[in-house]
Amino acid sequence: MPSIRPALVALLLVAPTLAADKPAADRKGLGFFESKIRPVLVRHCYQCHSAKAAATKMLKGGLQVDTRSGIRKGGETAPAVVPGQPNKSLLLAALKHDGLEMPPKAKLPASIVADFEKWIQLGAPDPRDGKVVATQSIDIEAGKTHWSFRPLADVKPPAFDRGETVRTDIDRFVRAAQQAKGLRPNLRATPLTLLRRLYFDLVGLPPSPDDQQRFLGEAEQDFEAAWAGEINRLLASQHYGERWGRHWLDLVRFAESNGYAFDKDRASAYQYRDFVIRALNQDMPYDRFVRLQIAGDLLAMTGAKTNPQARTALNAVAATGFLVAGPFTTQQTQKERERSRYEQLDDIVGTLGTSLLGLTVGCARCHSHKYDPLPQSDYYRFVSCFKEVGFGDTSLNLNPEAFQAATAKYTAALKPLTDAVATWEKARLSVRFAAWLSRRPPEPPVPTLGHWHHAGPFPAADFNKAYDTAAGPEATAGKRVNLGQIFRDGAVGWQVQPTWTDGKIHNTLSGNNAANYLVRIIDSPSALPVEFAFGGDDAIKAFLNGTQILNKKTMGGVKADQHKVKATLAAGRNELLIKVVNAGGVSGFFFRLVGGQVAKDVVAAWKVPAAKWNTKQKTAVRNWYRTTDEEWIPLDAAVAVHRKTQPKPQMTPVYSAKVKGTSYQFGGDTFKVYFLARGNADNKQGEAPAGFLRVLINARANDRHWLNSTDKKSPVKPRIAAAGWLTDVDNGAGHLLARVIVNRIWQYHFGRGLVTTPSDFGTRGERPTHPRLLDWLAGELIRGDWKLKHIHRLVLASHTWMQANGRSADAEKIDPDNRLWWRRGARRLEAELIRDSLLDISGRLQKNMFGKGSLDQKSNRRSVYLTVKRGQLTPILQLFDAPDAMQGVGKRNESTVAPQALAMLNSPFIRELSGGFAKRVRPDAKTSLENAVTSAYRLALARAPDSSEKETMLTFIKSQTASRKGQANAEELAVRDFCQLLFCSNEFVYVD
CATH class of the missing domain: 1.10.238 (Recoverin; domain 1)
Incomplete structure (x- = not known):
């Protein structure tokens, strides 16, 4: 073109080129250093490359890595770390064993090497200044005086009359701060500007021309009513949960695969994404939203009887996907598993800390937190609350009502069949048994099994054709087997196999994409119900007297008793034909007669005259005889046929946290947590009991407040206790929990939070620009039953949110960074909104919700339904700064680079x-x-x-x-x- x-x-x-938020990036990098880099340096490097090593004349290569200056200076060769340049950093080359080798004895796992490469790309942030700092105990009570650890203040909005720039209580707080600096906010934006802003804020899609025309008409009549109605309409939209659910998925590092080299899929992980969307659409109270994500599997109702109860259970179980959304590497040696288990637990607690509490809890893993009142002991006690957490699929029946109805129908139809058997046994069994006994044979009648005969292999173009094509012997199924028959112009015929014994696996078949046929003659003295056990590699079919009784693809090695089949032998000659289909390599089969044999107690009784049988012997023979009676067999067969129709619940897999589920198994300590000196799993200091962060516990309470139970036989599970502590506004972390989430809501509406470090409310984070407003909003959330939509309405009705994006030279001089919100800043759409808008405006957007996603970026569904596979991220989303899902992201980067324009x-x-x-x-x-x-x-x-x-x-x-x-x-x-x-x-x- x-x-x-x-x-x-x-x-x-x-x-415009957007300046990076350097302080935020630095904090993120320091958190990464503390959680991913320092523990490795301490464990693997300090012994030979530290000041202590130098003092004891153990220093190797002149390299010290225990200080920032030392690791950047390097040793005798060159700088070990060059910030931002992994390819010039000798430390990284040494970790890769590329010329140099560190550690010298064994290469570290690829995941750790990748962490170091990422850290260097981030600029190698490192807080260590090289000075010896005396160890100090942490004063928890003094730490509680930090603004974020204090109880919420009882705040009243400043006195401002409602006016052109004061619409709500939010505006009163904002105007008070502006007035103190001599600032005035911009006037309200135009109606269509507001409408577009509102649509993208709440549902992430542009308003259609019809929406625009409708709103303009309503606003002309009554702007206030039209605006309130528009807010309520969009908050009620199902697309609200999709928009705001994506914000939450950023925080919790949601993905649908393990990550790392093998990147195994988590096929049902989408259930967590769907839970988040549904919960937000339903305006689930935020405290319940949090509790379910911490302990939903333990709180879920078991054995739901109604569909609504089943749906509630699904939400509760799926919610725990929060805990186990992090990456998981399967490339582990036995020696690495314990360390990796602690990494897994650190990921859980670290993500919980940043996303819910705005605290870098993970920085207390190797030592007490350098800046916040978080002792190392608190870290391990809190980790212990999650010590039993593994992951896996939990299967749930989401339609119990249909299952119950089908079961009732099945049971009703079964009753006359079992009644017929019972009636016959009562009226006929004794008479027929006595008559039979008078003429019983000298030996119990049992079937006689002849030798196996084998024909094959019969190759085909592919496995499915070999399976589906009725070659040679199978083509004559239904007719008598001619053991002298020759197939394929004399090339293949039946070969007797006298050494093939039953009850053993025989890996003697061959042929790629080929069928092998086995046949044997079974003589039965009478009609006899039997049970066969089969095994076949990679597929098996079986025919008894020409009728197919088995048809299974196993696609794996043969096993004993893989498939059990009940059938009835006819009196006299019976022909059993088996087809085994092999995909490649050596193939085998297994067979044994399970039922139809005579029990030992019957054989023993047979040796004694009937007149001398005791009650036990008579009962044993009588019960055995019943199974051979020609009147009883069809009655029992009718019951057996009906039992095969017994309904089974349709189970839905849900990826979730599971008590002692999949984890890094390394023995009896797998689901225990110990205090670790320097975070080293090889240096245990005693088992850690469950507990919480003391800086967030009221002076009148302690851990026992949530962990103790009035029922000594049923102690409170630590995760349930943790969920209670997190949401407790009287004695626990509830006030901080509320502060963090209302700040995030403000951030997502304005582009920047009242606290500009949304995942760090600790002493190294920024203080709030409007602390009283923050506490008032948090209080409003709690007073409003933790309903997030209530906070949205407060924000969206304010003039602060509705003002225009005009600039003022005078205001710029006073507040160049707009910290006092005197204007509205322009914001770039997130990657998902750009893609969704493209689809919507082109007329291709499909708005169907929930369920499995797609890896195809050309899918017409919303971007929140694109599968997040860590090793195969969606290119167009990555281009516009979508996160990589390796760790939680509280605020996305907003880059402006040439490839974005080139792609468009x-x-x-x-x-x-x-x-x-x-x-x-x-x-x-x-x-x-x-x-x-x-x-x-x-x-x-x-x-x-x-x-x-x-x-x-x-x-x-x-x-x-x-x-x-x-x-x-x-x-x-x-x-x-x-x-x-x-x-x-x-x-x-x-x-x-």
Whole structure:
């Protein structure tokens, strides 16, 4: 197509380069260092590369890695770490055993090496200044004076009359701070600007032209009523949970695979994503939302009788996906498993700390926290609350009502059949047994099994054809077997196998994608119900007297008793034909007769005259005889046939936390937690009891407040106690929990929180810009029964949120960073919203909710339903800073790089969507170009173009048409160029 790049240069503003939030990035990097890097250095490097090693003349290569300056200076060769340049960092090369080797005896796991590479890419943040710091005990009570650890203040909004810039109590707090600095906020933005802002904030999709027209009409009549109605309508939308669920999934490092080299899929992990969306849509109280994610599997109702109860149980179990969403490597030696188990627990507690409490709890793993009142002992006691957590699929029946109805129907139909058997046994068994006894044979009648005969292999083009094709002997199934028969022009015939004994696995068959046939003759003295046990590799079929009784694909090695089948032998000759299908390599089979044999007590009784039988012997023979009676056999067979129809519940797998589920197994201590000196699993200091962070426990309480139970036989499970402590506003962490989540809501609405370090409320984090407002909002959340939608309404009704994005030179001098919220800052849409908007505007978005996702970035579903596979992330989302799901993210990076513009300009996917957009605005040549331009602006930007814009775009379309002189669809393609141009504009990907 003709180039539209010159038009872009002429028509579009260059996207502003956004300065990175360096303090936030530094804090994130330091947290990564403390949790991932320092523990490895301490365990594997300090012995030979530290000040202590130097003092004892044990220093190797002149390299000290126990200080920032030492690790950057390096040893005798070159700098060990060059911040931001992994390829120039000798330490990384040594860890990879690339020329140098550290540690010298064994290479560290690939996951640890990857952590060091990531740390260096982050700039190698390192708080160690090299000075010897005397160990100090932590004063917990003094630590409680930090602003975030204090109880919520009883705050009243400042006195401000309602007016043009004061609409709600939020505005009163904000205006008080502005007034103290001599600032005035901007006036309210235009209705359509507000509407577009609101749609992206709450549902993550642009308002349609119909939505725009409806709102403008309502706002003209009564703006306040129209605005409140629009907020309520969008909060009630099912798409609200999709939008805000994505925020939460960032925090909890949600993914649907293990990560690392093998990156095994977690096929049912999507159930956690669906739980989050449903919970937010239902406005589940936030304290319950948290409790379920900590201990939902322990709180869930077992044996649900109704469908609503089953759905509640599903939510509770799925919620614990929070705990086990982190990466999990399967590349472990036995020696590495214990260390990795502590890494797994650290991931759980570290994520919980940052996402729920805004605390870097993981930094207390190797030593007491350097900055916050979090002793190392508290860390291990808190970790102990989760010591039994593993992961796996929990199976749930989500339709118990249908199962109960089917079971009742089955039971009702079974009763007359079992009654018929009981009636016969009462009326006929004794008479027929006595008659039979008078003429009993000298030996108990048992079937006689002849030798096996084998024919094959019969190769086919592939495994399925070998399985499906009735070759040779199978083609004659239903007829008498001719053991002298020759197949394939004399190439294959029946071969007797007298050494093949029953009850053993015989790996003697061959042929790739081939069938082997086995047959034997079974003589039965009478009609006799029997049970066969089969095994076959990789598939098996069985026919008795021409009737198929088994048809199974196993796709694996043969095993004893893989398949059991009940059948009835006819009196006289019976022919059992088996087909074993092999995919490749050596194949085998297994067979034994399970039922139909005569029990030992019957054989023993047979040796004694009937007149001398005791009660036990008579009962044994009588029960055995019953199974051979020609009147009883069809009655029992009818029961057996019906029992095969017994309904089974339809079970749904749910990836979740499981008590002692999948973990790094290393023996009896797998599900125990010990205090570890320096975080080293080889240096245990005693088993750690369950407990909580003391800085967040009221002086009048202690751990026992949540762990003790009035029922000594049923102690409180530590995870349930932890969930109680986290949400307890009287004695536990409830006030901090509320502060953190209302700050996150503010951040997602404004682009920046009242606390600008949303996952660090500790002493190294930023203090709140409006501490009284933060406490008031947290109090409102608690007073409002922890309902998040209540906080949304407060924020969205405020003038602070509704103001325009104008700049003022005077205000810039006073508050250049807009910390006092005197204007609204423009914000770029997140990656998912950009992709969803492209699909929506092009007319391709499918809004079906829930269920398994897709790895295809061209899927027409919303981006929240794209499968998050750690080793195969979605390219277009990564391009616009979607997280990698290896750790929780409280605030995304917002980069501005050339590949973003290049993708919007050159991607075939974007070009394809531009075509759909063009078809919507100009379905045929009857639609004028003027109307097409206006429609496109309303769809993409939620406004009409001004006269200058319209004229410019019409000129562009005509120019593009002219450049395709001679093409029949030149104008159609030019309109597509114009639509792609709007997709490439700043205004499309930014919200004002």
